[in-house]
Amino acid sequence: MSDYTKMWQSLGLDLKNHDALLSVLGKAYSDIFLSQKNRPEGMKYFDFVMSEVHGLRIKELMDAKAQGRKVIGSYCVFVPEELVLAVDGVAVGLCAGAEFNFEGAETLLPRNTCSLIKAAFGFKLGKVCPYLEASDVVVGENTCDGKKKAYEILGPLVKDLYVMDLPQTKSEMGRALLKEEYRKFIAKLEEVSGKKVTVASLKKAVEIVNAKRMAMKRLAAIRAADPAPISGLDALLVNQVFFHDDPLRFTESVNKLCNELEIRVKNGTGVFPKGTTRVVVSGCPMAVPNWKVPVLIESSKAVIVGEESCVGERGTRWLTEVKGNTVDEILDSITDRYFNIDCAVFTPNPSRVDYVKEMTKKLHAQGVIHYSLQFCQPYIMESGPVERELEKSGVPTLRLETDYSQEDTGQLKTRIEAFVERLKKK
Ligand code: BJ8
Numbered sequence: 001m002s003d004y005t006k007m008w009q010s011l012g013l014d015l016k017n018h019d020a021l022l023s024v025l026g027k028a029y030s031d032i033f034l035s036q037k038n039r040p041e042g043m044k045y046f047d048f049v050m051s052e053v054h055g056l057r058i059k060e061l062m063d064a065k066a067q068g069r070k071v072i073g074s075y076c077v078f079v080p081e082e083l084v085l086a087v088d089g090v091a092v093g094l095c096a097g098a099e100f101n102f103e104g105a106e107t108l109l110p111r112n113t114c115s116l117i118k119a120a121f122g123f124k125l126g127k128v129c130p131y132l133e134a135s136d137v138v139v140g141e142n143t144c145d146g147k148k149k150a151y152e153i154l155g156p157l158v159k160d161l162y163v164m165d166l167p168q169t170k171s172e173m174g175r176a177l178l179k180e181e182y183r184k185f186i187a188k189l190e191e192v193s194g195k196k197v198t199v200a201s202l203k204k205a206v207e208i209v210n211a212k213r214m215a216m217k218r219l220a221a222i223r224a225a226d227p228a229p230i231s232g233l234d235a236l237l238v239n240q241v242f243f244h245d246d247p248l249r250f251t252e253s254v255n256k257l258c259n260e261l262e263i264r265v266k267n268g269t270g271v272f273p274k275g276t277t278r279v280v281v282s283g284c285p286m287a288v289p290n291w292k293v294p295v296l297i298e299s300s301k302a303v304i305v306g307e308e309s310c311v312g313e314r315g316t317r318w319l320t321e322v323k324g325n326t327v328d329e330i331l332d333s334i335t336d337r338y339f340n341i342d343c344a345v346f347t348p349n350p351s352r353v354d355y356v357k358e359m360t361k362k363l364h365a366q367g368v369i370h371y372s373l374q375f376c377q378p379y380i381m382e383s384g385p386v387e388r389e390l391e392k393s394g395v396p397t398l399r400l401e402t403d404y405s406q407e408d409t410g411q412l413k414t415r416i417e418a419f420v421e422r423l424k425k426k
Helices: 003-010 017-032 044-051 056-068 081-086 115-127 132-135 145-159 170-194 199-222 232-241 247-267 292-298 327-339 350-362 379-394 409-425
Strands: 070-072 089-091 137-141 162-163 279-284 302-308 365-373 395-402
Touching: 003 017, 003 132, 017 044, 017 115, 017 145, 017 232, 044 232, 044 379, 056 070, 056 089, 056 132, 070 132, 081 089, 081 170, 081 199, 089 132, 115 145, 115 350, 137 145, 137 170, 170 327, 170 379, 199 247, 199 327, 199 350, 232 292, 232 302, 232 365, 279 292, 279 350, 279 379, 279 409, 292 302, 292 365, 292 395, 292 409, 302 409, 350 365, 350 379, 365 379, 379 395, 395 409
Parallel strands: 070 089, 070 137, 137 162, 279 302, 279 365, 365 395
Antiparallel strands: none
């Protein structure tokens, strides 16, 4: 990696903290990812992206800013990348996947806050997230109570926090609220960028984001093969890079990877032996570098074949079907697309469990591992009904509740191994 010290300094990063973070990250990455056997060649691109995730990609953001483009950071898949691209902005996901400076975070937040929210604060207070520091606007969204209230505390700590309200029910009024919020978000983006959203810019943006999602859908479908042509860990990594990379380059790289995986499927080549126990993981999003549970699963003689998660199919499975020829009509299509997202903050939320069942069937999985972050009320509350419904339909389900620490890995591993044994006997 080139020397990016000056750039990090100019962003106000704490170099000592940042070096410490990068060295832990680099070691974890090589232990977890580079040690896997028989990885697809196409993963080399994603290895490169990860090695430069705080380097070259940030340099690209800084270059874009120098050209007058705005960087818009966010923590949720309800923030439409299409709208950011329509004002020639750059959309980035913000760091929230590692246990870093939780002591600092806990000076501002209650201890019993989920790790994802604590991580966002730990990164901010420790000054180690270049994406956050490079963002011209940080978008908060009123989803769960934790995030909603946390944004009130985050506001004074960042340059420009823009909070978007979100509906909690899939009703007419809920949809109208979402559309109105997206309309207000367009106004905000136009104000900060000085550019107007036009029919042409919006259509182009939809095309770019649809292509990115289509590539992810292609990858998801290929994972139905046995033997699995790609590990769940590598597939998760691609889903995580989705939030950081340049969209056009990302789409091209995923499609290249898929070309290779399709050949593997034809030749019967896999990363695990044919007949390896297959599971779907469902629940809270796993932001980079949250790889803890997938590592435990894939070292327990099982392979993850799909993620029902916002860093997974919940974030990518719907495309925007453009109907109409005005900005307002296209915004209707975008709203329809996002209104499908079945996050557990919605009540009721029946389509989520239906889709977990569908995924299990089409990906030939023997069971589901439900993953909740500790203190995440929406997903923990929903995990009981999801488990009961899946078990009733003959899909064995294991409910896990954990955080970003490594303290419970022994206990989790024992439970996962016992679950995999149960699936084998099925
Ligand atoms: S659309 S899942 S990305 S809100 S884990 S912070 S829910 S207490 S992340 Fe999410 Fe958008 Fe929904 Fe997806 Fe709260 Fe739970 Fe923490 Fe969470």
